Amino acid sequence: MTRPPDEPAAGPAGAPAPAGHPAGRRTAPVRGAHFALRNRKLVGGLSVVLLLLLMGAAAPLLTGQPPNAEVGPPNQPPSARHWFGTTNFGQDVFAQFVYGLRSTFLVGALGGGIAALVGMAVGFVAGYRGGVVDEVLNMITNVVLVLPSLAVLLIAAAYLDDRGVAVQSFFIGLTSWPWAARAVRAQTLSLSSRDFVDLARLSGTRTAGVIVREIAPNMSSYLFMTFILLFGGAVLAAAGLDFVGFGPTDGVSLGLMMHNAVNWGALQLGMWWWFVPPGLGITAIVGAMYIMNVGLDEVFNPRLREM
Amino acid sequence: MALQVSDLRVHYRTVRGDVRALDGVTFALADGEITGLAGESGSGKTTLGKSLVRLDGRMRHVGGRVELDGRELPIGDSARMDRFRFHEVSVIPQYAMSALNPTRRIGTMVRELLRSRGIGHRAVRPELERRLRLVGLAPEVLDRYPIELSGGMKQRVVMVLSTLLDPALLVADEVTSALDVSTQRAVAEALVEFRDRGYVRSMIVVTHDLSLVYQIADSIMVMYGGRLAEKAPADALVTAPRHPYTRRLLAALPEPGVRHEDKRLAGIPGGPPELLDPPAGCRFRARCPLADDRCAEQPPFTEVAPAHFVACWKAG
Amino acid sequence: MWRYFGRKLLIYLFTLVAAVTVNWMIPRFMPGDPVQSRLARASLQSPEASAAMAEYYRGVFGLDVPVWQQYLNFWGSLLRGDLGTSMWLFPRPVTEILAGAVPYSLALLVPAILLSWYAGNKLGAAAARGRWLDNTVLPLGYLLTAMPYMWLALLLAWSLGIVAGLFPVAGAYGFGLQPSWSLAFAASLAAHWFLPFLSLFLVALGGWAIGMRNLIIYELESDYASYLQSLGAPRRLVRRYAFRNAMLPQITGLAVQLGTIVAGSLLTEIVFGYPGIGYLILQAIRNQDYFLLQGAFLFIVIGVLLANFVVDLVYVLVDPRVRVQMQGGAA
Numbered sequence: 005m006t007r008p009p010d011e012p013a014a015g016p017a018g019a020p021a022p023a024g025h026p027a028g029r030r031t032a033p034v035r036g037a038h039f040a041l042r043n044r045k046l047v048g049g050l051s052v053v054l055l056l057l058l059m060g061a062a063a064p065l066l067t068g069q070p071p072n073a074e075v076g077p078p079n080q081p082p083s084a085r086h087w088f089g090t091t092n093f094g095q096d097v098f099a100q101f102v103y104g105l106r107s108t109f110l111v112g113a114l115g116g117g118i119a120a121l122v123g124m125a126v127g128f129v130a131g132y133r134g135g136v137v138d139e140v141l142n143m144i145t146n147v148v149l150v151l152p153s154l155a156v157l158l159i160a161a162a163y164l165d166d167r168g169v170a171v172q173s174f175f176i177g178l179t180s181w182p183w184a185a186r187a188v189r190a191q192t193l194s195l196s197s198r199d200f201v202d203l204a205r206l207s208g209t210r211t212a213g214v215i216v217r218e219i220a221p222n223m224s225s226y227l228f229m230t231f232i233l234l235f236g237g238a239v240l241a242a243a244g245l246d247f248v249g250f251g252p253t254d255g256v257s258l259g260l261m262m263h264n265a266v267n268w269g270a271l272q273l274g275m276w277w278w279f280v281p282p283g284l285g286i287t288a289i290v291g292a293m294y295i296m297n298v299g300l301d302e303v304f305n306p307r308l309r310e311m
Numbered sequence: 312m313a314l315q316v317s318d319l320r321v322h323y324r325t326v327r328g329d330v331r332a333l334d335g336v337t338f339a340l341a342d343g344e345i346t347g348l349a350g351e352s353g354s355g356k357t358t359l360g361k362s363l364v365r366l367d368g369r370m371r372h373v374g375g376r377v378e379l380d381g382r383e384l385p386i387g388d389s390a391r392m393d394r395f396r397f398h399e400v401s402v403i404p405q406y407a408m409s410a411l412n413p414t415r416r417i418g419t420m421v422r423e424l425l426r427s428r429g430i431g432h433r434a435v436r437p438e439l440e441r442r443l444r445l446v447g448l449a450p451e452v453l454d455r456y457p458i459e460l461s462g463g464m465k466q467r468v469v470m471v472l473s474t475l476l477d478p479a480l481l482v483a484d485e486v487t488s489a490l491d492v493s494t495q496r497a498v499a500e501a502l503v504e505f506r507d508r509g510y511v512r513s514m515i516v517v518t519h520d521l522s523l524v525y526q527i528a529d530s531i532m533v534m535y536g537g538r539l540a541e542k543a544p545a546d547a548l549v550t551a552p553r554h555p556y557t558r559r560l561l562a563a564l565p566e567p568g569v570r571h572e573d574k575r576l577a578g579i580p581g582g583p584p585e586l587l588d589p590p591a592g593c594r595f596r597a598r599c600p601l602a603d604d605r606c607a608e609q610p611p612f613t614e615v616a617p618a619h620f621v622a623c624w625k626a627g
Numbered sequence: 628m629w630r631y632f633g634r635k636l637l638i639y640l641f642t643l644v645a646a647v648t649v650n651w652m653i654p655r656f657m658p659g660d661p662v663q664s665r666l667a668r669a670s671l672q673s674p675e676a677s678a679a680m681a682e683y684y685r686g687v688f689g690l691d692v693p694v695w696q697q698y699l700n701f702w703g704s705l706l707r708g709d710l711g712t713s714m715w716l717f718p719r720p721v722t723e724i725l726a727g728a729v730p731y732s733l734a735l736l737v738p739a740i741l742l743s744w745y746a747g748n749k750l751g752a753a754a755a756r757g758r759w760l761d762n763t764v765l766p767l768g769y770l771l772t773a774m775p776y777m778w779l780a781l782l783l784a785w786s787l788g789i790v791a792g793l794f795p796v797a798g799a800y801g802f803g804l805q806p807s808w809s810l811a812f813a814a815s816l817a818a819h820w821f822l823p824f825l826s827l828f829l830v831a832l833g834g835w836a837i838g839m840r841n842l843i844i845y846e847l848e849s850d851y852a853s854y855l856q857s858l859g860a861p862r863r864l865v866r867r868y869a870f871r872n873a874m875l876p877q878i879t880g881l882a883v884q885l886g887t888i889v890a891g892s893l894l895t896e897i898v899f900g901y902p903g904i905g906y907l908i909l910q911a912i913r914n915q916d917y918f919l920l921q922g923a924f925l926f927i928v929i930g931v932l933l934a935n936f937v938v939d940l941v942y943v944l945v946d947p948r949v950r951v952q953m954q955g956g957a958a
Contacts, residue, residue: 023770039326040955149883150935154890155927156649162920163653183883188894236773243775244894249912262777266898272797276785293775295766365857396859412868414875415949424855427864456947470882473858 032147038173039303046299052292053302060105069098071256075099082277089277093269097261101281104258107169108289112256115172115238118177119184120231126181127188127213130197138189153179154244161250169252176241184230191223225304232297236290243286258282313513314340314363314480318376320360330586332358334537337373337612340480340618345514347524347545349560353586357405359534360482360517362386379479397428401478401511405485407469411457417468418453424472435475440472446501452569463494465501470501474510481511487523499527519571521560526551532589534556536541536584536594539612542614553615553626556595593623601625631953635939650921651701681714701787711918715910721922724907729926731799732903733836734820735891739827740881747835748877752870754836755843771833776891777825780826780898787822791869794822798901815876823892823899831888838880842873875946882938885931891929 010112040046047053059066069075074094075086078266082089087099130141153176160175161167193199220227245251246259247266265279317337332355342347342472350356351560361367363377363386363595379399395405404410412420421439422432440450446467457465474481483502487495503513518524524531525545532542533554541554552558584594592607593599599606605624612622692700704710710721754764771779788796794800800815844868855865856910893905900906906924911919943949 068720080721143638143641143834146638147645150638150642150886150931151646152884152886152889152931153926154654154893155924156646157651158912159921159924161655162912162917240773240775241890244777246889247775247777247894247910248897258806259775262775262781264779271781271784271789271898274785274789279778279785283775283781287774289773291770294769298765298769365853367853393859393861398859402854404850404857406850406854409850412855414850414872414874415868416947423864424858424860427861428859456951458948459951469854474855526766592906 008032016082029290030141033123035236043299043303045295046303049292049299050297052288053157053296056289057103057109059102060109061100062081063102063106064103066214067096068200069096069099069105071100073099079273079275088281089275091278092270092275097281099260100256100261100277103256104261104282105256105285105289106251107255107257108242108286111176111241111242112235112289115242116181116235119181119234119238120227121180122177123184123230124188124220124227125236126185128192128219130162130185130213132211132215140168142184142189145185148179149182149186151179153241154207157241157245158248161245165253166205166248167253169255169257172242172250173238173251176238176245180234180237182237182239185236185245187230188227190225191226192219193248195219195222225253225300229297229304230270232300235258236293239290258285313342313344313380314453315361315376315378317376317378319359319362319377319581320373321366321370322356322373323352324369325587326372328587329371329373329599331537332370332586332591333362334449334586334589336402336537336539336544337375338539340513340515340594342512343506344530346518346542347521347528347531348515348517348534349519349524349531350540351521354536355586356517356534357484360484360515362492363391363480363515364396364482365392378409393448397398397473397478400477400480400482401473401476403470403486405488407460407466407486409453409488410469411465413457416454416456417460421453421472430476431595436479436501438477439471442475443468445504446471463498466494466498467489470498474505477510477512481505481624482517483512484516484517485519486516488519495523499523503527505554508541518586518593521549533560536589537586538594538622539620540595541621542618543621547616547619553619554595554623555599555601562620631943631949632836632939635936639936641729642811642932643928646925647705648698648700651698653695654917654921663877673905674718679718690701692858705925709924710727710922712918713919715914715919721918722952724919725904725922726924727902728907729930731901732892732896732905735823735827735896735901737887739831739892739943740888743828743831744835744877745882747832748870748874750837751841752843752866752873755840756775756847763842765809765840768833768837771830772837775894776826776830777894777898779830780823780895783822784828784898792847795819796822799902800927804861819899819901823901826898827895830891832883834876834884839873842876843869846873876943878938878945882935885934885938889927889931 044209063071072095075096076090076094078090078092078094080086080090086098088101090096091100094100126141126145130138130145151223157175157178161172164171192215201214201218202212209217243259243262246257247263249263250258251263259282260284262279265275265282269277270276316339319333319336320331321333323332334355336355336359346358349357358370361370361386362372366386366389369389377384377386381393381396381510384395384400411417415423424434427430443450443452448464448467448471452460452464452468460468466489470486486502487498490498502511502514502516506514516524516528520532528545529547530542531548533548533556534539535556540555541548541552543553548557549561552561579614584590584597592609593602596602596606608624610622612620614624615621630639708722710725713719713721713724716724738832749767750764754760763916787793795815795818795862797819799811799819800806804812804815806812847865849869849872852865852869857876891904893908895901896905897909904926907919908923910916911923943953
């Protein structure tokens with residue numbers, strides 16, 4: 005199984021796509037869980053993600069006030085009263101941070117989810133049907149792949165008067181699926197020549213049926229890892245968009261915090277507490293997910309584990 | 312005796328424990344002998360072939376010795392083993408079709424390989440070209456990339472390259488399984504020719520295909536569950552097999568030349584033993600129609616007729 | 628040969644058409660009437676600019692002509708190099724403003740991309756199968772790729788620029804200087820260039836290192852590597868082959884990553900106030916200069932397409948398999 009020369013070596017933001025192992029029959033779930041719990045990368049990454057997710061979910065409990073309210077004197081460094089200090093406007097940075105986590109997770113799940121759905125649909129159909137369908141889908145994939153997605157997002161965001169997290173996720177999802185489609189297509193190609201797929205095809209199952217019942221379950225681990233990478237990519241894309249100034253028009257996000265920090269001179273004023281936490285939060289979420297993915301890869305692919 | 316293998320044990324390290332792929336293998340190979348090594352998938356035959364040349368990352372040499380012309384081969388020590396590789400022991404791998412670096416011209420790769428082993432390319436080049444012609448290849452293939460050659464051509468290039476330094480022992484691992492029937496014959500005959508011309512002294516031909524190996528081998532070894540079940544001169548093994556497993560194997564044989572790799576033999580109920588924690592005694596016991604209480608004890612690999620070794624209590 | 632490049636060029640042509648169409652469609656078909664609301668806002672700032680804007684919109688979106696005619700008009704003005712007039716720097720044409728910013732963006736991007744690619748590959752190759760280095764490079768690589776570009780830029784600007792005072796953190800050269808061929812100007816240019824370059828370089832470096840590490844491990848387990856080792860080839864030769872072969876997918880990876888790195892450079896420029904395309908985008912957004920924004924988008928797309936084409940050319944030069952197939956000698 006040599007990697008075809010035009011297969012991308014990397015996923016979004018330079019994160020490597022799941023290695024090109026041929027998808028196989030499902031790992032026995034019990035044994036999988038056993039190795040999953042013993043894998044330090046997986047457990048560590050998952051813990052960080054869950055901790056931050058919990059913080060976001062419990063935001064109203066962690067802070068008494070809404071994120072954008074003026075609650076104290078401006079420009080305060082971190083203290084017992086304001087853990088992450090305050091902004092130029094006397095807003096509590098910690099409150100903004102925990103509420104910002106919410107939109108970060110939301111945009112990751114929605115944007116990553118949409119990208120995964122589109123990428124899988126295109127990849128499955130292209131890989132399974134082949135022929136002209138494959139050619140056309142491949143062409144579309146290549147076109148969207150070459151288009152720099154942040155630039156497209158900027159144009160779209162510029163003409164939107166109301167920007168919510170959902171709309172942002174929608175556009176991110178629509179621009180970030182191509183590498184996933186390629187990866188899924190390659191996996192589907194290798195699976196669709198297997199006996200059990202042939203059998204299903206010969207017994208008259210329709211394309212959608214074969215894909216949903218035979219192909220997708222057999223590469224579920226691969227699909228899950230693809231989703232994780234898309235999640236991370238969507239988080240980074242949203243942060244970039246927010247930072248440029250196209251953040252959600254209502255509410256807070258980690259990218260928007262950095263945007264405001266730079267806009268109001270936090271850098272020159274040395275207010276590090278304003279821009280360090282949001283970036284750290286994003287790095288922690290995305291990094292933990294990447295590490296988790298490496299762990300998952302080891303759990304799903306015993307070959308890597310045994311080395 | 313060119314090759315003497317005594318009680319060789321090689322295990323695969325896995326997270327679930329050691330898989331005893333070779334669990335006490337003993338045999339000898341005479342100068343000029345071609346022996347076929349047959350057995351089901353998972354019997355350990357490929358592991359045996361690899362052990363004599365290069366253990367892969369997960370294999371551990373646990374016990375036993377291998378001697379070639381009276382010198383011990385340090386099979387557990389890859390760095391020391393390098394001196395023997397290519398010169399003394401060599402291999403035609405199972406994956407000969409993909410054994411050549413896809414981004415190097417074949418000639419360049421050969422030159423770089425030879426130089427890295429401290430061998431002058433100039434001195435060897437005429438012999439290399441002669442041998443390529445012998446297997447029906449123009450020396451111009453050296454100016455080609457592997458992608459420009461057919462599978463059969465790549466196979467022959469690898470065959471020539473592996474034997475270029477006239478090794479004492481060659482392991483040919485499933486060399487015919489990826490080829491069509493007529494090419495299989497040609498490759499098998501080329502192996503004999505190489506031996507006859509002295510390019511290779513002795514040879515172990517690892518195969519699923521008993522009928523093909525029967526045509527070229529002087530002797531045949533049958534492996535089962537990490538141990539040798541039987542070794543005998545080719546005719547004796549085919550006409551008068553002693554081990555019940557060999558008999559079943561021969562009975563289950565389809566038409567000559569037809570491959571049956573990876574399929575469990577129809578004539579033998581049950582599956583090969585789990586080598587992670589193998590049962591005591593004879594490994595074939597659970598599937599053997601003749602088994603009785605005595606088989607709970609491991610049968611020795613004894614010579615029951617001249618050059619005919621069997622590991623079975625019932626073979627006497 | 629022509630088939631290969633023909634195919635690639637077709638893809639790029641489609642991409643360009645898609646980009647232009649997106650550019651045309653978005654202001655036209657967004658919910659509400661974005662054009663009207665933009666005009667309303669612009670007229671508050673400068674009546675003159677607003678008039679120019681209204682005229683341009685009328686020209687390309689003239690509601691009295693059918694939609695396909697509007698689309699063709701849009702292409703027509705595009706092909707004449709007319710991307711409209713800037714609102715922010717009225718009445719300078721958008722094309723001219725962007726052309727002035729391109730050198731700065733390229734000065735950041737080209738060295739950052741090439742050097743990070745080279746260093747990342749070296750680092751990843753060294754890390755593969757080396758216990759100590761692998762345990763350092765891998766987590767560090769993941770950390771770097773997980774960082775938002777602008778955050779690393781902020782951290783560097785704050786630590787090396789503001790706190791340590793080693794480098795300036797705003798603009799492309801000192802305030803008191805005029806562009807000239809002097810040593811002082813060159814030094815100032817270099818000092819201002821360094822931090823944005825470094826932050827781009829570092830984030831990209833992590834991705835390349837991880838990619839190379841995984842590819843090399845894959846190559847070292849490949850059949851040709853095993854065969855060479857079976858013939859006693861020294862580690863050096865095997866690794867050299869593995870490295871060369873792993874470079875090939877990394878070159879394709881370069882094409883795939885270009886968009887991301889370009890996006891990263893936009894964000895980095897914003898942090899450092901570096902006067903490239905990214906900085907213009909920020910100004911365009913702040914000043915609601917939609918023509919400038921759309922022009923910047925087209926410039927970026929065209930730049931990425933050109934770079935992709937260069938990568939394709941290089942790939943053909945280095946991968947003998949593609950070359951052989953092109954010459955029709957495939958087996």
